[in-house]
Amino acid sequence: MTIAVLLKQVPDTTAKITVSGGRVDEGAVSKWSMSPYDEYALEYALQLKEGGGGDLVAITCGPARASKILTDAAAVGADSLVHIVSDDSGMDSSNVQNLLASAIRKTGAEVVLCGKQAADTNSGSTGPGVASILGFTCVGMVSEVSMEGDGFVAMRTSPSGNEKVSVSKPCLFAFDKAATEMRRPNVRGIMMAKKKAVESLTPADLGVTMEGSRVSLESHSAPAEKPPGQKFEGAASVPTVVSKLRDEANVI
Amino acid sequence: MPYDALDFYDVDSLLTEEERMVRDMVRDFVDNEVLPKIEQACRDGVFPDEWRVELGNMGVLGAPLKGYGCPGLSYTAYGVICRELERGDSGLRSFASVQGSLAMYPIWDFGSEEQKNYYLPKMASGEWIGCFGLTEPDYGSNPGDMITRAEDMGDHYLLNGAKMWITNGTIAQVAVVWAKLDGVIRGFIVEDGDEGFTAPEMKGKHSLKASVTSELVFQDCKIPKDRILPGVKGLRGPFSCLNNARYGISWGAIGAAQACFDSAKEYSLSRIQFDHPIASYQLVQNKLSWMLREITKAQLLAYHLSQKKDAGTWIPEHISLAKMNNVDIALEIARAARDIHGANGILDEYPVMRHMANLESVKTYEGTHDIHNLILGRHITGIQAFTRTLE
Numbered sequence: 001m002t003i004a005v006l007l008k009q010v011p012d013t014t015a016k017i018t019v020s021g022g023r024v025d026e027g028a029v030s031k032w033s034m035s036p037y038d039e040y041a042l043e044y045a046l047q048l049k050e051g052g053g054g055d056l057v058a059i060t061c062g063p064a065r066a067s068k069i070l071t072d073a074a075a076v077g078a079d080s081l082v083h084i085v086s087d088d089s090g091m092d093s094s095n096v097q098n099l100l101a102s103a104i105r106k107t108g109a110e111v112v113l114c115g116k117q118a119a120d121t122n123s124g125s126t127g128p129g130v131a132s133i134l135g136f137t138c139v140g141m142v143s144e145v146s147m148e149g150d151g152f153v154a155m156r157t158s159p160s161g162n163e164k165v166s167v168s169k170p171c172l173f174a175f176d177k178a179a180t181e182m183r184r185p186n187v188r189g190i191m192m193a194k195k196k197a198v199e200s201l202t203p204a205d206l207g208v209t210m211e212g213s214r215v216s217l218e219s220h221s222a223p224a225e226k227p228p229g230q231k232f233e234g235a236a237s238v239p240t241v242v243s244k245l246r247d248e249a250n251v252i
Numbered sequence: 253m254p255y256d257a258l259d260f261y262d263v264d265s266l267l268t269e270e271e272r273m274v275r276d277m278v279r280d281f282v283d284n285e286v287l288p289k290i291e292q293a294c295r296d297g298v299f300p301d302e303w304r305v306e307l308g309n310m311g312v313l314g315a316p317l318k319g320y321g322c323p324g325l326s327y328t329a330y331g332v333i334c335r336e337l338e339r340g341d342s343g344l345r346s347f348a349s350v351q352g353s354l355a356m357y358p359i360w361d362f363g364s365e366e367q368k369n370y371y372l373p374k375m376a377s378g379e380w381i382g383c384f385g386l387t388e389p390d391y392g393s394n395p396g397d398m399i400t401r402a403e404d405m406g407d408h409y410l411l412n413g414a415k416m417w418i419t420n421g422t423i424a425q426v427a428v429v430w431a432k433l434d435g436v437i438r439g440f441i442v443e444d445g446d447e448g449f450t451a452p453e454m455k456g457k458h459s460l461k462a463s464v465t466s467e468l469v470f471q472d473c474k475i476p477k478d479r480i481l482p483g484v485k486g487l488r489g490p491f492s493c494l495n496n497a498r499y500g501i502s503w504g505a506i507g508a509a510q511a512c513f514d515s516a517k518e519y520s521l522s523r524i525q526f527d528h529p530i531a532s533y534q535l536v537q538n539k540l541s542w543m544l545r546e547i548t549k550a551q552l553l554a555y556h557l558s559q560k561k562d563a564g565t566w567i568p569e570h571i572s573l574a575k576m577n578n579v580d581i582a583l584e585i586a587r588a589a590r591d592i593h594g595a596n597g598i599l600d601e602y603p604v605m606r607h608m609a610n611l612e613s614v615k616t617y618e619g620t621h622d623i624h625n626l627i628l629g630r631h632i633t634g635i636q637a638f639t640r641t642l643e
């Protein structure tokens with residue numbers, strides 16, 4: 001069984017984001033990391049591989065710098081690495097989905113894991129989009145997945161209750177925050193990762209003609225500044241504070 | 253606030269990708285598994301066993317040693333590991349230094365094939381803990397005059413004497429002990445449970461509280477013949493171990509300094525006195541920029557030394573300089589950081605006082621600050637000043 005996991009490199013959640021000329025200034029991003037939901041997908045992909053054997057292919061689509069997350073994936077146990085090299089930040093989601101779907105088809109994977117959304121764009125369309133192109137069953141907001149017989153059992157956890165579903169192949173799981181964090185690599189894994197080749201593919205290699213984006217990005221802008229905090233002193237202000245907490249902050 | 257490792261000259265960009273991945277792995281371990289537990293470990297005076305397990309799982313023990321289940325990383329990677337561990341706590345780094353450089357290394361370099369095959373895989377995986385017994389109650393800076401003796405009894409050796417200040421002693425399965433056999437210093441492998449061997453823990457430390465420090469006591473301790481290290485005689489044995497450990501400390505101290513700088517920077521930006529953040533005052537900025545200056549110099553020193561270590565073009569005096577300088581500045585930075593934190597600086601809510609107290613030990617062990625001055629003095633002048641004859 002071939003398992004594919006889709007990974008995206010995003011600015012680290014701790015990195016400072018600046019906007020200049022109506023665009024996020026990527027050059028100013030101090031640290032790039034694997035998108036957090038993708039880390040959960042990778043961890044469960046590793047568990048599936050360990051449970052049922054098979055090959056784990058890690059796939060990313062992005063500029064040259066993005067291959068770093070493939071090496072990180074190899075360090076924890078991904079078997080092969082596919083990098084769809086694209087510098088075109090103007091690509092819309094459907095372009096990305098087409099590229100990823102073609103790469104998955106090429107690997108022959110029948111089960112795909114990914115994050116429910118990427119930490120930079122938060123579109124949330126990749127998983128469902130790729131599944132629909134491939135005709136795979138899509139299960140979203142997954143927090144756990146395991147093999148059962150020929151198919152899979154997935155948990156969907158939410159504050160209002162849990163749902164357990166079973167699915168047969170071919171299928172795609174889009175991960176929410178999951179029960180187990182991505183494992184830490186070890187020195188042996190890191191040394192092996194260095195030796196694993198990254199297969200670089202262009203859209204042409206995948207036979208995908210990039211149609212003009214249907215969604216075009218007009219501009220980015222920084223969030224509005226938060227209003228300054230309010231300060232109250234003395235016992236006399238208690239009623240005001242209580243009413244603000246109740247009526248404005250909705251916390252009591 | 254997430255940890256922001258000061259690297260003003262981007263010295264880490266000189267690391268290989270593999271070395272950076274090792275750095276990130278260890279940093280993640282320290283963030284998630286060490287820092288949340290360190291203060292409790294210090295209060296309880298214990299080295300948490302789960303850290304031993306995870307150091308073994310990560311595969312960082314005996315980092316630069318090759319073969320026999322050892323990681324086979326570069327000395328540069330070993331330095332980076334020490335730095336990241338000591339950013340957490342000097343006691344954690346001490347554990348790794350002793351295991352790798354002081355216990356595994358002598359077996360790896362001076363042991364028989366059988367000894368290497370038997371001990372090293374178990375020590376690299378963290379299953380067995382090692383310790384290194386050189387210092388004695390009456391012989392610290394001057395280990396050459398040690399009293400501990402081994403006697404050849406035909407079918408075994410008999411060990412008598414006592415070691416003191418031995419890191420990991422009480423929790424170790426394997427002790428590499430230096431003792432005189434017919435007046436010549438030799439290395440012996442003593443195992444936990446050997447007849448006549450005890451390792452009581454030393455209590456009451458104000459420094460390296462999360463590290464176990466012990467005495468090793470040998471009373472007619474019987475050692476099988478195949479437990480002597482065949483490959484070395486004299487002080488060269490323990491000193492070659494110390495060279496590696498001291499090299500690691502020259503990196504480790506930077507981690508402690510970076511942690512103190514990071515905390516001092518954050519604190520000074522948020523602490524308001526006289527209506528403004530204390531970071532806006534020149535005296536505080538002077539302290540911070542001095543820290544930045546010294547950390548940057550220490551990083552360049554450690555990195556260049558690592559290249560010499562990997563290339564094999566180093567001399568022990570190079571290591572003395574780096575150990576002495578980097579621990580010295582780390583201790584001064586910890587003190588200045590403690591000062592910047594005001595009264596908060598004495599609380600265990602901040603890491604600065606813990607690092608400061610730890611670094612007092614680090615300044616003393618592995619050759620005191622002044623012993624390294626004397627080593628350099630001898631190198632410069634050709635005159636040894638360790639001892640003199642009183643007229």
Ligand SMILES: Cc1cc2nc3c(=O)[nH]c(=O)nc-3n(C[C@H](O)[C@H](O)[C@H](O)COP(=O)(O)OP(=O)(O)OC[C@H]3O[C@@H](n4cnc5c(N)ncnc54)[C@H](O)[C@@H]3O)c2cc1C
Pocket residue numbers: 350384385386387390391392393394416417418419420460465613616617618619620621622623626637638639
């Ligand atoms: C927490 C901790 C862990 C340790 N772990 C280990 C371990 O695992 N294994 C081990 O074998 N040892 C260990 N040690 C011992 C350590 O290596 C010794 O403490 C160190 O070598 C100094 O010896 P000393 O304490 O006897 O000090 P001394 O040698 O008595 O030195 C006292 C002072 O005198 C100075 N001095 C000494 N000689 C001279 C001289 N000729 N000229 C000028 N000044 C001089 C020193 O610089 C120092 O300031 C550890 C120590 C500590 C604190």
